[in-house]
Amino acid sequence: MAVTLPRPDRRRALQSAAAGVVVLALLLWWLLPVGGGEKPEGKVTFATGVSTGVYQTYGEMLKRDLSRDLPDVDVTLLQTRGSPDNVERLARGRATFAIAATDAVAAYHGRDAGRLRACARLYDDYMQLIVPRGSKVRSARDLRGLRVGVGDDGSGVQLITRGLIKAAGLDFDKDIKAVRSGIDTMPALLRKGKLDAFFWSGGLPTTAVRTLAQEYPIRLVQLGDLTGPLHRQGGVTRYYRAATVPADAYQEIRQPDDVKTIAVPNLLVTTDRVDPELAKGVTRTVIKNRDRIGAKVHAAQKVDLRTAVFTDPLPLHMGAARYYRSEKP
Numbered sequence: 001m002a003v004t005l006p007r008p009d010r011r012r013a014l015q016s017a018a019a020g021v022v023v024l025a026l027l028l029w030w031l032l033p034v035g036g037g038e039k040p041e042g043k044v045t046f047a048t049g050v051s052t053g054v055y056q057t058y059g060e061m062l063k064r065d066l067s068r069d070l071p072d073v074d075v076t077l078l079q080t081r082g083s084p085d086n087v088e089r090l091a092r093g094r095a096t097f098a099i100a101a102t103d104a105v106a107a108y109h110g111r112d113a114g115r116l117r118a119c120a121r122l123y124d125d126y127m128q129l130i131v132p133r134g135s136k137v138r139s140a141r142d143l144r145g146l147r148v149g150v151g152d153d154g155s156g157v158q159l160i161t162r163g164l165i166k167a168a169g170l171d172f173d174k175d176i177k178a179v180r181s182g183i184d185t186m187p188a189l190l191r192k193g194k195l196d197a198f199f200w201s202g203g204l205p206t207t208a209v210r211t212l213a214q215e216y217p218i219r220l221v222q223l224g225d226l227t228g229p230l231h232r233q234g235g236v237t238r239y240y241r242a243a244t245v246p247a248d249a250y251q252e253i254r255q256p257d258d259v260k261t262i263a264v265p266n267l268l269v270t271t272d273r274v275d276p277e278l279a280k281g282v283t284r285t286v287i288k289n290r291d292r293i294g295a296k297v298h299a300a301q302k303v304d305l306r307t308a309v310f311t312d313p314l315p316l317h318m319g320a321a322r323y324y325r326s327e328k329p
Contacts, residue, residue: 040278041072047086047098048077050152050182054203054297055082055099058122061293061300062286069285073278081182083156084108090271091116097274097282101125101156101201101264103236106313115271118311119283119320123203123299124263126245127160130209131197132190133217139225140168147177149186149198157182160264161199163237167229187212197221201264203299204249213252220245220253224260239313240264267311272318279319283308287323 046063049055056079063075078095080086083104089095091112099122108116131137137146143165150165150172151157158180165172172178179186179195186198187208200206212218227242243263247255268286270279287308294301309316309324316324 039072040070040275040281043074043076044096044278045076045078045094047080047089047095049080049082049086049099050184051079052184052206052208053082053182054125054206054299057207058099058203058293058297058300061296062289065285065289065292066282069288070278070281073281081152081155084159085154087116087269088154090269093271093273097268097270099266100269101159101266102239102313103264104156104159105267105269106236106239107159112271115273116314117270117272117274117279117317117320118314119268119270119279119317120286120303120308121310122266122268122286122308123297123302124243124265125156125201126204126243126263127164127223127261128200128202128206128209128245129197129221129223129261130190130200130212130218131221133219135197135219137197137221139221140164140223141170141225143168143197144170144175145177146196147179147194149181149189149195150176150178151180151199151201152182153180155182157199157201159236160201160240160262163230163233163240164199164223164226164262166233167226169229183208190218191216203266203297204245205298210250210252213250218253220250220255220259220261222260223262227262230262267314269314270317274317274319276317276319276322279317280323281319283317283320283323287327 046059048059059077063077066075083100086098086100087104087108090098091110150161162172183200189195190198230237230240240262243261245259245261247258290300290303305327
């Protein structure tokens with residue numbers, strides 16, 4: 001007698017097929033490389049700084065490298081007033097990436113501040129107090145009653161300058177004649193005798209300072225005597241460190257000795273809105289092209305994997321973290 005086999009239940013057959021698809025998908029997920037999504041594309045706005053500052057020069061060099069490494073990404077450079085302005089633009093969605101000093105990042109408490117992320121620690125800005133070579137000013141304490149360039153309102157220069165003036169025992173609004181100008185105009189004002197001194201915070205060397213020294217005799221004033229009083233103010237001053245401007249940083253000045261000052265780290269900043277693959281690609285370009293960018297922006301030579309991940313006060317962007325993990329031996 002023939003044996004009649006039971007016909008497979010249709011529902012069970014569908015369930016078995018679905019289970020097979022799931023198993024296959026899991027197998028492919030395991031075997032295929034993670035994070036190998038589509039190449040980044042679209043428009044990116046990179047906030048830099050004033051036209052004659054180091055931020056702008058760095059941005060121009062980085063844009064050139066990104067056009068090669070990420071050919072489908074269209075990068076537009078945006079000149080700004082500096083770090084605080086850059087952080088504000090990022091948080092409000094008006095820029096995609098920016099360079100900003102850590103004190104400006106820490107000081108920002110505006111809307112969407114919690115969305116800020118870092119891709120890398122870049123290089124340090126050095127605070128520079130510049131006077132005519134024959135000036136009697138030997139310390140920021142000697143600026144009382146003088147016309148002093150303090151940076152534009154909303155600039156990183158002015159943020160640090162206010163702290164330094166206070167550390168020098170002076171009142172920013174009463175004891176100096178504060179001229180709110182940037183590095184694009186302060187050198188000319190000093191050369192024309194319309195300023196007695198000006199502050200600048202930037203990488204070494206800054207082109208505008210070098211150009212001024214070629215046309216007019218200047219000198220850097222030490223700020224090392226203010227490190228202690230500055231740190232005692234608390235707050236964002238914890239991001240400042242004692243530093244030295246080497247005597248050969250500005251050969252045009254012909255200053256025989258190193259100059260003690262303070263420095264503050266810069267970060268490459270973005271937000272958590274940015275696609276991880278884009279953040280990963282930009283971070284890779286920053287690290288891989290350090291030497292080429294550093295040939296023109298000498299401070300950028302200090303960027304490397306060992307220091308780039310220290311981005312306090314911001315967490316690393318997910319995409320940047322993926323890049324650093326992929327480079328780990």
